[in-house]
Amino acid sequence: MSRSPSPRPGGWSSPGLNTPYDSGGRSSPFANGSSNNVTWASAQARSANVKGYTAFTPRNQGFFGKHFRRLSTSLPFSYGDKEKLGRGRGYQGNSRIMQMLNRIGWNLWRLRKPLGTILAILLVYILFYVTPLHRMYRRSSWFGGGSKFVVILAANQGGGVMEWKGPREWAIERDSVKNKKKYTQKWGYDLEIVDMSTKKRYAHEWRESWEKVDTIRNAMRKYPRAEWFWWLDTNTFIMEPTYSLQNHIFKQLKDITYRDINVYNPLNISHPLTDEYLDPETRSPIGDGKVDSINMIVPQDCGGFNLGSFLVRRSVWTDRLFDIWWDPVGYEQKHMEWEHKEQDALEYMYKNQPWIRPHVAFIHQRKINAFPPGACGEKGNDPHIHYHENERDFLVNMAGCEWGRDCWGEMYKYRQLSNRLNRNPWEKVKDWISDSVKARRDAKKKKEEEQKKTN
């Protein structure tokens, strides 16, 4: 508060005389009635002005000066004891606002302990989310457990020697990578982006893009503490970044997966196996039925297994599966027939190698791999397959968009939709205002046009 040392051209007022409410103030040392004389006090005040600060503070000037004492007695920074307050209360305030402020202040002071605790908790909470502390918490294996999960994102699929990428392909890839980066960072997972461009990797054979297996194995070596690995194709978009894998999938694994393929069986695989020579666990429709024995989680679309988004767990079983998955004899006999490579090979193995069945669980497709319309049906209204905005499905896989659909268009559409669905309340208010303004403007325009037409 800057206080002019000389509030009136007339000179100094006598604080003691015109402030009836100042009961306990010390008497002013420079209270002289004459207004035009240069007094010792005014000279000092002027010199103080030159010095930049006042040597003394004239009290009880203006509103604050007049009421400061009474305010201060009721505020927490006054160490006023109850007696003083009592006296403060005894005065009849000249305004109701003052009384109210007084009461609020008094109540605040009375509740200082619980209020202080609440404020401290709030502060800690805010600090937890503002600083990277929450990421550390989510990542740690003790609390959040995020370091147990690795997302493997295939980038540059089909690129390399086979074809050059255009700006649209780059844009798709950039969006997809950004989406997963944000998601993994939020939940403390690891993200492994792998280059899936077609290469001649083995001298003796052309192993066209069968590198899924090698890639996951490399990731397993790179993240030795991770347990689950989530494979994602490029053309996928995580619609709900607020879902953690733990809450969305792994805490309810038993309820959202099915081991018995007869629940949904587009390939008509006969299950369970009935051969007498097999052991009871292999012949059981659901393996041993324990969650612990699930080593692979695969969604099924209308055409069978879908490896655009699937999960595998680090285990001895997985090592064996990855080892047997690609076999030159199988490749030689079937590579013309197995259009979808690993996916077909896995289906084949699931059918023909009984040891695989007890450890594979299927997940309802929309949990991790919802399709947009155009994949598995033009209308996009299959409740088991297609993305539902209202039910906030986790991920969209624009499977097969490169065959005659617009990948970039779909990616853009779903990105916008995801952003819109996950707005915070403030953004919602802003959007509501701008939308209503726009609507009004549009209505106006329409009216004008109609008028023009009628004219």
Added chain:
Amino acid sequence: MHFAMPPRKTSHPPPYAARNQSSLPIPPALKNLFRGGKLRTLALGILGFLTLVWLLRGSGGRDTGVNIPQIPIGSGPPVVIVTTLDPKADATWAGKIKKNREDYAKKHGYLTFFPPNDQYPIGSSPKTWSKVPAVRHAMTLYPGSTFFWYLDSAALIMNPSIDLQSHILKASRLEEIMITNEPVVPPDSVIKTFGNLKGDRIDFVVTQDKEGLVPTSMIIRNGEWAKYFLDAWFDPIYRSYNFQKAESHALEHIVQWHGTMLAKLALVPQNLLNSYATGPANPKFGKYKEGDLVANFPSCARDKADCANEHQAFFDILERKDE
């Protein structure tokens, strides 16, 4: 005793001693917390308990799954001898083969299993493939046993006094006898058997004759690996591939291409498990000598009518031993 003056205070005061001598260094702020009344300790106790519950939350809640009888491996007889028999073969000869195995099993407390070779879904593939599901079948029937010895019907156990476990299967013995760094397919396959394998990690014991791996006498340890190995080996893709030697070439193939299989394989000298009385024996130690565990007649397996004749001389030797 008294003195005129109290003793002088020392001019070297002792250094400040630590206030608490307890071994647990608890910060004073925390100590003050604990110093409160009963209510406070109670509250702290509850808080601690809740923290514990919260920390252990993840590990709780075992699910039992479906009720599949669990018989621990190793609780049953240690070895099961599996021989597939052709139901069309001469009955007396088949009886003799069975007796040969049963005598040996009785002596050492083993079990035998003789499934007919046409009861498994082989399709049009050669009947020799039946050994693979037969071993899997034996594992289903005797889940408590540890080792499953498949012995072809063309082979005879010639020295029943040898105990399979101390002879081959003991971990230290296996480490001693296994042949490491040996081309899987004789003369010069690029893939060689692994060195530094631990005997107790070996799940598959097999021999090599002059031409390659021979699955006519092999030992497989019961367990998850066995299921994987047998099921992968029995994959229709290999059965329909027309390998020249059917399942033995398929075996060589999968073992060479898949590290998880080769890492469990121990190659042992042929005469320990599968000496040849006739046929292309391993030049180093493949020929049958007096005292070997097994005499195999691989040539008779191909044209089975001969087996009874070829075996006759050896049956005679065995009978003479018994007397």
